[in-house]
Amino acid sequence: MPVSFLSNKQCENYGHYTGAPSPHDLARYFHLDDPDHALIAQKRGKHNRLGFAVQLGTVRYLGTFLEDPLAVPVPVLQSLARQLRIEVGSRVLAYRAGEQRWQHRTEIRRSYGYVEITERQVGFRLTRWLYALCWTGTDRPSVLFERAVTWLVTHKVLLPGCSTLERYIARLRSRVEERLWRSLGRGISGEQQKKLENLLLVPTGSRTSPLDRLRAGPVMVNSRSLVLALVRLSSVRELGIRLPAAARIPATRVAALARYAGTAKVGAILRLPHPRRLATLVAFAHCLEASAQHDVLKVLETILRELFGDAIKADRKARLRSLRDLDQAAATLAGACQILLDTGLPDGELRTRLLEKIPRTTLTQALEGVQSLIRPADNVYYRELDAKYRTVRCFLPALVENIRFGANAAGEPVVAAFDWLRANMRRKRPGNDAPREVVGKSWQRHVLRGDDSVDFHAYIFCVLDELHTALRRRDVFVAPSWRYADPRTGLLDGAEWEATRPIICRTLGLSADPEPTLTALASELDRTYRAVVDRLPDNPAVRFETTGDKHDLVLSPFDKLDEPASLVALREKVAGLLPRVDLPELILEIAARTGFTDAFTHISERTARAADLPISLCAVLMAEACNTGPEPLIRGDVPALKRERLSWVDQSYVGDDTLTAANAMLVNAQSCLVLATFWGGGEVASADGIRFVVPVRTVHAGPNPKYFGVGRGVTWYKLISDQFSGLNDITVPGTLRDSLILLAVVLEQQTDLQPTQIMTDTGAYSDVVFGLFWLLGYRFSPRLADVGGTRFWRIDPQADYGLLNTVSAHHLSLQKIVPYWDDTLRLAGSLKLGRVPAAGIMRTLQVGDRPARLALAIAEFGRIDKAIHTLTYIDDEAKRRATLTQLNRGEGRHSVARAVFHGKRGELHQRYAKDRKTSWARSAWC
Incomplete structure (x- = not known):
């Protein structure tokens, strides 16, 4: 390991003043109290007293004595002289040449307890x-x-x-x-070591090593790709690597080694010393199981979604083709019904008359046709699914053999059925003892035969249908995994929760007993209702319209505000003063001003640096942010811009952790600018997504016809402060709802800015989101596109809210919250402490139908805050304009990202892993 890791500037600044101390530091380190004054008063001469005070303040502030004791910033000298009532003159400055300064150092060490590191x-x-x-x-x-x-x-x-x-x-x-x-x-046997070492050897006739094949995950979504992903998972498990529990190795250290093994070339790993090479391969094998299991379930989830989606489409096409036959059969039966309903015919002649007009053969054919064409209301499209059984049969044996699910109470029937399939999948005649708790009402007509036996094909599709739903809700989970793990793992519980509860309540400003908090919130809702009602006559933006017996509240849109001529002139003058700068020059200047490139450290050798490394880093960031690749930036005559140098820097220095650290440095640097403080104080942030088409094959993109047409894409979901700085971002498939990832992007941001008010557009909010944000100390302020369709919730059904009585007919029940208050606090505390993943929790809580009782309690709680927000939103034009302004800032920043990310027509061509920061996200820094 290199011993010298500090730059020349860092060495020069060590133990020296780098500028004037802040007022806070002056008060903390250079204030002289009564014992200080008593000791200083014993010194003879003003120059000795001031010099002693300067050395005392210096050692407190810097931790060392200066060779020139008076080589301190002027504010330090003035502050101490003012406290000692001494004027700084030439006689005082003569202290630096006197011998007393050496005795003063010894006295300060003895009197104030300063010691050497050698003790x-x-x-x-x-x-x-x-x-x-x-x-x-x-x-x-x-x-x-x-x-x-x-x-x-x-x-x-x-x-x-x-x-x-x-x-x-x-x-x-x-x-x-x-x-x-x-x-x-330690604990790795000789056989296991041999298996790990063999991962690095390229077999004869092959161009890739087993390690390269294990690192390559699936890129297509089909049954063959799923089987290959299962084979990959099985290969990882065959290595039999388990970390010794007694060692208590931090997960961050294991993950760092695994990241190196996942990106470094095989030759580089081979050149490592044996202990380090073995440790790197062990860490890689340990972490790869979770990644491989995630890839399997991701492909499985996509296959099941497409399987059942295609069945619905096939049924619709079949019904469209059969509509003419259905109409003819229905018309025949309608004619028969008219005869039956004719009251003029005696009952004894009905059959004769009916068969005379409509022959029995025609009537029978019409009845059979209708019975074959009608669909039940809870249709599961089994006929279309059964046609795809060969597809399922390709991957199901390997799936049940290699995947072991865990479950909560709601998912236990699915796991039991899955285990039964594992035991009976390869039998020619499966038993009739299949667990039937998983068979819902809509599947019973297909799964259960007349003799109470089980149709095996129908049972398989029934289990896969329930498994797909349970995976989406996280009722079933696997371990190890980083996305499909049990979202409840890590929740504060037992004695730990009892000890942490007071701290959590004090931090979040909540009471352990629900009554005080709910009473205060109910009182706030009532006051808000009454205040808004009193101001309604003076609010020209709100009016009520009556359609039939329905009363709607209508919120008028903003009138356009004309820009004053002075503002237009100022904008033109500022634009004329701004120089035209190329992006490479801009990013190099920002790197020089902020030093953000220092955050990019080597993936393995943390101290490894190279000459002109900032230039190489900026080039890599530019290449990937502009989506052009390195070709436009490669210069054979510049060592820092050679192809091999850029490739090495991209692989070794640019990763999730270094990007996050560098972004934090940029955000902090911008927050210190005076101009940024005029834009905002950092307390407000907005979240919004920008969509990108992904034309290459990857399992980490999703369909969304609104944005991607017939293709697939992803959403880059970004959190942007009111200072125009990007605080955090998450990349998700294009089909994921914004409300599922909003909480994660807020809680997981790692900058010094801590926004407390979060703004979004209409599509990102739900009652659960409102509840969780309020519990965690945030004020959630989404823009409401359709206020008339928003429910105005109330707690007191007898309260008179004037004009709002007609639109506030929905009542809240606090009794839905009280029984689950402690669980609500426990969940909020676990999220605040980062013990559980926010995205996993949101998937569990926002399941749509049949939500858990805790989710209902949080949603009920969220409706109170939602009602308060809605009322203040329609009442306060300034709030509406502030929300629109902040969202426009986000849209403007996305426009800049679109302009920078111009290569390959602005489409993503990387097969990146989900939830990882992508290269084009770096355009936020340009």
């Missing part, structure tokens, strides 16, 4: 603290260096030499790495 107890404590940081995290050495300096200053330990501390941290990280490699390699 055994100090070194032991620092080593233990830093060792824990290295073991549990993946911070780069420069970050550890800064944390070590902070620890030394806090614990009154004089800073050692820069190179001394640098070598100390390098040796410590090396020890941690070696321990990690030994821990991962």
Whole structure:
């Protein structure tokens, strides 16, 4: 490992002032209290008293003494002189040449308890603290260096030499790495080691190694692709890699090694030392099982969706073709019914008259035709599904053999039926003891025969239908997995929840007992109703229309605000002052100003750098943000822009973690600009999606005819602050509802800005979203496109809300919330602490039909906040305009992203993994 990891500038700034301390730091480190004044008063001469004070403040602030004790910023000298009532003159400045400064250092060390790092107890404590940081995290050495300096200053330990501390941290990280490699390699048998090593060997006659084949996931959605994905999963399991539980290896460290094995070339892995190579392969095999299992279920979910969707389409086509026959048969039966209903005919002659007019053969044919063409209301389209049995038969044996589902109470019948299929799939005559709890009413006519036996084909499709629904709701799950895992895993529970409950309630501002919170919220809703009603006569934007017996509330759209001539002139003047700059020059300037390229560290060798690395990084970001590839940026005469250099940088430095860290640096830098503070304070953010067509074969894109036509695509869902900075983004298939990912994109953002008001368009909200956002301390403020169709909920059915009585007929029941209040708090606390994935929880809560009781309670809670928001939205024009302004900021930023992402007609051509940051998302930085 390289020992020197600090830049020349960092070494120069170490133990020195880099500028004037902030007012906060002046008050914290350079304020002299009474004991300080008493000690300073013992010094003879003003220059000694001021010099002593300066050295005392310096060692408090920097953790070391300066060679020139008075080489401090002017504000520091003025602050201390003012406290000591001393004028700074030439005599005072003579302190730097006196001998007293050396005695003062010794006295300060003795009086204030400053010690050297060489003391055994100090070194032991620092080593233990830093060792824990290295073991549990993946911070780069420069970050550890800064944390070590902070620890030394806090614990009154004089800073050692820069190179001394640098070598100390390098040796410590090396020890941690070696321990990690030994821990991962411990317990791996010789046979397992041989299997792992064989992954790197290219067989004779082949161009790829087994490792390359394992890293390649499915790219198509069909039964053959699913079988290959199951074979891949089986191959990973055959390695038999299990991490030793006693080692307690942090998941972040294992994931970092696995990422390296997943992207590095086989030759690079072969060149690693044996302990590290073995540890890297172990981590890769351990993490790959979850990824491979995710790929299997992703393909399965898509196949099932297409299977049942195609059955519906086939049924519709068949019905369209048979409409003429159905009409003829219906007309015949209608004629027969007219004869039967003729009251002028005696009952004894009905049959004779009927058969005289309509022959028995014709009537029988009409009846048979209608019976064959009519469909039940709960049709499951089994006839069309059964025609696809060969497709299902291709992958089902391998599926039941390799996948083991877990389930909650709602999914247990599905798992039981799936297990029965595993035991009977390969039998010629399956038993008749199939679990029947999974067979719903709509499937019973197909699954259960007249003799109470089970139709095996129909039972398979019934189980797959229920499995598809259960996967979508997360009633069934697998482990290990990073998307299809049990969403309840990690919820605060038992003694841990009892101990954490007070902290969660205090943090979120909620009460452990539901009554105070619900009473306060109900009172707020009532006050809001009455305040809005009182101002309705003076609100020209709101009117009521009556259609029949229905009363609708109508909210008038905004009138266009004409821009004053001064604003138009100012815009033109500013546009004329702005220089025309190429994107490469712009991103290089931003890199120089913010240093965001420092966040890009090597995927394995965290300290590995290269000459002109920022230039290479900016080129890679430009190539992928513009979607042009590296070709336009490759320069054979510039080492930093050669093809091999850009390829190495892209593979080794650009990843999810480094992109997130770099984005955080950019957001923080922009928030410090004076101009950005005029736009907003960072308390407001909006979320919206931008759609991209994906013309290549990939399982991570979805259909959406509205945006992608007959093709497939993805949605880039972005969280944007009121300072025009991108806080977070998630990439999802084009079919996923925005409300399922909105909470995740807000909770998982890692910048210093912490917005509390979240704005979206109409399609991103639901009652559950309102409830969860309020519980987590956010004010959810979606734009309401159709206020007339929005329900105005009320708690008190007897309350008189004047003109709003006609539109507020829907009543809330607080008794739906009270029994599940503790579970609601537990879920909110788990989300706040990051213990459970927000996207998985939203899938569980927003299932559409048959939601859980907890989901109903949260939705009922959300309706209260939704009613308050709706009322204030129609009452406050400024709120409506602010919401529209913020959403327009997001749309404007998306327009910039579209313009930058111009290559390949703005289409995505990468087969990326879902929920990973994609290359075109980097256009946000350009």
